[in-house]
Structures are given as structure tokens and as C-alpha cells.
Amino acid sequence: MTSEPAYQALFLGAGPQMQCGVGHFTRLLQETIEKLDPGSCGSLTLTRSEGTAADIWRAIGSARSVVCNFPIVAWKRVIFRPLLALGIARLRRRRVVLIQHEWGGLHWLRRITYIPALLLADTILMFSPLVRRELADDPLVGWTLRKCVLAPLPPNIEAPAGIADSKLRQRLAAAREQGRLVIGHFGSIYPGKQPNALLQIGAILKERGLNPLIVYVGSFIRGVDTVEDDFYARAAELGIIDDVMVSGYVASDHEVFGLFSEIDAFCYPLDEGLTARRSSILTCVQSGRPLIVTGPALPDEFDHHPRFKELIDRGAIVLVARGSEDEVYADRIAAALKWPSVQAPFDFDGWWLDVAQAVRAQLP
Structure with missing residues (x-):
């Protein structure tokens, strides 16, 4: 029995x-x-x-x-x-x-x-x-x-009630006081997120005199790829090696959102386009900062996910048409500086x- x-x-x-x-x-x-x-x-x-x-x-x-x-x-x-x-x-x-x-x-x-x-x-x-x-x-x-x-x-990750200060956050705050445009990218850094694509957009913004600082809040995934070496080689080639910062592992959610508070806009140029599996996008949205990302490859990508779709519909996530030139992303980032920061309620438990x-x- x-x-x-x-x-x-x-x-x-x-x-x-x-x-x-x-x-x-x-x-x-x-x-x-x-x-x-x-x-x-x-x-x-x-x-x-x-x-x-x-x-x-x-x-x-x-x-x-x-x-x-x-x-x-x-x-x-x-x-x-x-x-x-x-x-x-x-x-x-x-x-x-x-x-x-x-x-x-x-x-x-x-x-x-x-x-x-x-x-x-x-x-x-x-x-x-x-x-x-x-x-x-x-x-x-x-x-x-x-x-x-x-x-x-x-x-x-759920946005905490408060934030934690850090040396990196202080550096970002100082950069913003000097008039720099701080562009954020959150999450593990690996080829699927096309981290190098944002470097090209940063170079365009630098040419326009917007003095960008690109901050990758995360760390490189260790694997068989040479993504980290390729990343820094590309930054050097574009002449923006001094305009790029990689945080490495961040220990607490309070510290993560402390860094988010000093970011002007997030940007994700993705070859595959935005998909409903991008948890890092949902974390960034909770900061209330503008988020610019490539549009989805499939028209039904969010049909099964009404909460995600609602974020797009109300403009918390701004889509750039697939196939757009890097200049279009630069335009959207520059325009985002004029948008008010909106801290909308986020039903994490829901x-x-x-x-x-x-x-x-x-x-x-």
C-alpha cells in the first residue's frame, strides 16, 4: 500500500x-x-x-x-x-x-x-x-x-519603498549635475541583449553634443562567448570608452533602484525586438523613467500578457519600429528628456x- x-x-x-x-x-x-x-x-x-x-x-x-x-x-x-x-x-x-x-x-x-x-x-x-x-x-x-x-x-525585482546610496550612484549624480545625459541598460550583459548596439547610439548622441554617459547596471555573463572583450573593443573603436560604465554585480534591490534614480532614460535596441519574456524591462519600468526599446517581431507577442501590453499602450514603454536606424533611437532618447517622470502604481503581487x-x- x-x-x-x-x-x-x-x-x-x-x-x-x-x-x-x-x-x-x-x-x-x-x-x-x-x-x-x-x-x-x-x-x-x-x-x-x-x-x-x-x-x-x-x-x-x-x-x-x-x-x-x-x-x-x-x-x-x-x-x-x-x-x-x-x-x-x-x-x-x-x-x-x-x-x-x-x-x-x-x-x-x-x-x-x-x-x-x-x-x-x-x-x-x-x-x-x-x-x-x-x-x-x-x-x-x-x-x-x-x-x-x-x-x-x-x-x-520589486521597486522597494526606499533606495540605497552607493559610490556609483554618487558618480552618476555628479555626472548629471555636470549636464551629462545618463542612459541606462539593466540586467545581465550577453549577446542576446545586443549590448554593443547601444554603444553606437551613444556615439551618435556624443556627436550631437549631448555628452552621454551609458551605464550598464549588471555584469557580463561568463561563458564561451567573448562578449566582454568585444564590448570594450567596440567602445574604444567608437571613441566612447570613457563614456561607458559597467556596474558589475549589485548586491541589493535598494541599490539597484538608487542607481535607477540617477538615470535619465533606458534604451534597449534589440535585434529580436521586445518580447514578453524581458523581465529586465519590467524592472526598469518601475523606476518611472522613459524606456525606449525595439518593437516586437510578432503582432501577437503580448496577447497572452495584458499587463505587459498595458504598459506599452499607456506609453511607459516606447517602441521603435524594427529596422530603424540608430539615429531614430537617438532622437527618441533626446525627446525623452522632455517627458515628465511618471511613477505609476505597479501591482507586483498581481x-x-x-x-x-x-x-x-x-x-x-
């Missing part, structure tokens, strides 16, 4: 290592579902030293489903154990819900490690129709499209409630 599983869902995580965006998302999602249905969620910590096959077998036996935001922590640290857990879940006839944020924008080596998770999943939760189409176009695993369900992505309900709908 077997006992009834104690949990509706078992979340795979990496314990204290979960300081990256993937880990933070997993924690917030589990906490929100737990608030909706106390006692319904369990967690399993998988690290290089924790999570033996026996541990995984017992933990999965305690739940009716397994939720995996793969990779559960920064890529290359913990890959085998989550895949082992998904395999055991299928063996034990537990439902597997895989959360997949990207596809086409991933380096091909990363996509290879993701393929087993796609194959083992019963449901693949995605946040963007464009990413879903990228998966559908993949000649190897495109057939997994039939498992895909769209959900609305919330921001990982955004998370939406995605929690979407995930719960996939659980047995």
Missing part, C-alpha cells in the same frame, strides 16, 4: 547558490503558489554535493508533479542532477512541468544540454510567442511545440499571481 503524495508540486532548486535570475524566479514562483495553496509545495535542493539518486527518488515520491526552471542555477554548475530528477519523475509517473525562458538566443552548446529536459517534460511553460516559434522551427525538437503553454512573465495561476493550471 502506497501513501498519497504530500505535495502537489516539488520545485527543483539549488539552495543558497540560487542567486541568479533563474533561481530567484523559482523561489518567488514557489512562494506565490504556496500562498495560494498553503502546504501544496515542496522543494528539493540539487547542487554538486547535494541530491543523491536516493534523495531524488524519495523527494519525487512525495509529490504529484515536478516543476523545473532549467537550468536551476547558472549554466554549467548543476546540470546532471536536475536531468536525473526529471528522468526519475517520468519513471515514477509524476507530471513534469518545465519552465523554458529562451531557445533561439541560446548558444548551441547550451541548447544541447536543454534538449533532454524538453524530451522529459509533459508541459513546457514559455513566456514569449517568439521563443515558442523558435522552438517550433528547430529541426531536432520542434515537435515538442505541442507541449508548450504560454504564461505571463512577471518582473523578478503580476506574480498571474504566473502562479498559470503554473497551477498545469499541475495534477
Whole structure:
């Protein structure tokens, strides 16, 4: 005689290592579902030293489903154990819900490690129709499209009640007092965000005499790419190496929004256009500063995400037509200086409630 599983869902995580965006998302999602249905969620910590096959077998036996935001922590640290857990879940006839944020924008080596998770999943939760189409176009695993369900992505970071000062914030404040135009870019720096494209726009603004300072609030992702070297080489080539600052890791949300308070406008020129999976955009919007970004590639990109669509409709996010020249972005940034700063209410809990309900709908 077997006992009834104690949990509706078992979340795979990496314990204290979960300081990256993937880990933070997993924690917030589990906490929100737990608030909706106390006692319904369990967690399993998988690290290089924790999570033996026996541990995984017992933990999965305690739940009716397994939720995996793969990779559960920064890529290359913990890959085998989550895949082992998904395999055991299928063996034990537990439902597997895989959360997949990207596809086409991933380096091909990363996509290879993701393929087993796609194959083992019963449901693949995605946040963007464009990413879903990228998966559908993949000649190897495109057939997994039939498992895909769209959900609305919330921001990982909530604007705090107060802000924290820092040496970098003081430098930005001093720059603004000297009449410099501070342009912001928030989030991890990697090729998919086209960080070098903003450098060209900064060079145009400098030629116009607007004295820009481009601030990247985030750090470079360490991987097989040479994105950091390419970034600084391009800045030097454009003659703006002294007009660019990269914060590196910022320890607290209060410090992040302290830096945001000294930014005049945010700008994201994206080859793929704005997608509904851009959590960093949603974090920036909460600052009330103008945000200029390339328009979406698909007309239905936000049909499943009314909250995101509302931000665009009311002008909190300003779209630039795809294919526009860099001068158009420069024009929009210059125009944004004349716009009033609007700190509109942002229902952070409501955004998370939406995605929690979407995930719960996939659980047995």
C-alpha cells in the first residue's frame, strides 16, 4: 500500500547558490503558489554535493508533479542532477512541468544540454510567442511545440519603498549635475541583449553634443562567448570608452533602484525586438523613467500578457519600429528628456499571481 503524495508540486532548486535570475524566479514562483495553496509545495535542493539518486527518488515520491526552471542555477554548475530528477519523475509517473525562458538566443552548446529536459517534460511553460516559434522551427525538437503553454512573465525585482546610496550612484549624480545625459541598460550583459548596439547610439548622441554617459547596471555573463572583450573593443573603436560604465554585480534591490534614480532614460535596441519574456524591462519600468526599446517581431507577442501590453499602450514603454536606424533611437532618447517622470502604481503581487495561476493550471 502506497501513501498519497504530500505535495502537489516539488520545485527543483539549488539552495543558497540560487542567486541568479533563474533561481530567484523559482523561489518567488514557489512562494506565490504556496500562498495560494498553503502546504501544496515542496522543494528539493540539487547542487554538486547535494541530491543523491536516493534523495531524488524519495523527494519525487512525495509529490504529484515536478516543476523545473532549467537550468536551476547558472549554466554549467548543476546540470546532471536536475536531468536525473526529471528522468526519475517520468519513471515514477509524476507530471513534469518545465519552465523554458529562451531557445533561439541560446548558444548551441547550451541548447544541447536543454534538449533532454524538453524530451522529459509533459508541459513546457514559455513566456514569449517568439521563443515558442523558435522552438517550433528547430529541426531536432520542434515537435515538442505541442507541449508548450504560454504564461505571463512577471518582473523578478520589486521597486522597494526606499533606495540605497552607493559610490556609483554618487558618480552618476555628479555626472548629471555636470549636464551629462545618463542612459541606462539593466540586467545581465550577453549577446542576446545586443549590448554593443547601444554603444553606437551613444556615439551618435556624443556627436550631437549631448555628452552621454551609458551605464550598464549588471555584469557580463561568463561563458564561451567573448562578449566582454568585444564590448570594450567596440567602445574604444567608437571613441566612447570613457563614456561607458559597467556596474558589475549589485548586491541589493535598494541599490539597484538608487542607481535607477540617477538615470535619465533606458534604451534597449534589440535585434529580436521586445518580447514578453524581458523581465529586465519590467524592472526598469518601475523606476518611472522613459524606456525606449525595439518593437516586437510578432503582432501577437503580448496577447497572452495584458499587463505587459498595458504598459506599452499607456506609453511607459516606447517602441521603435524594427529596422530603424540608430539615429531614430537617438532622437527618441533626446525627446525623452522632455517627458515628465511618471511613477505609476505597479501591482507586483498581481503580476506574480498571474504566473502562479498559470503554473497551477498545469499541475495534477
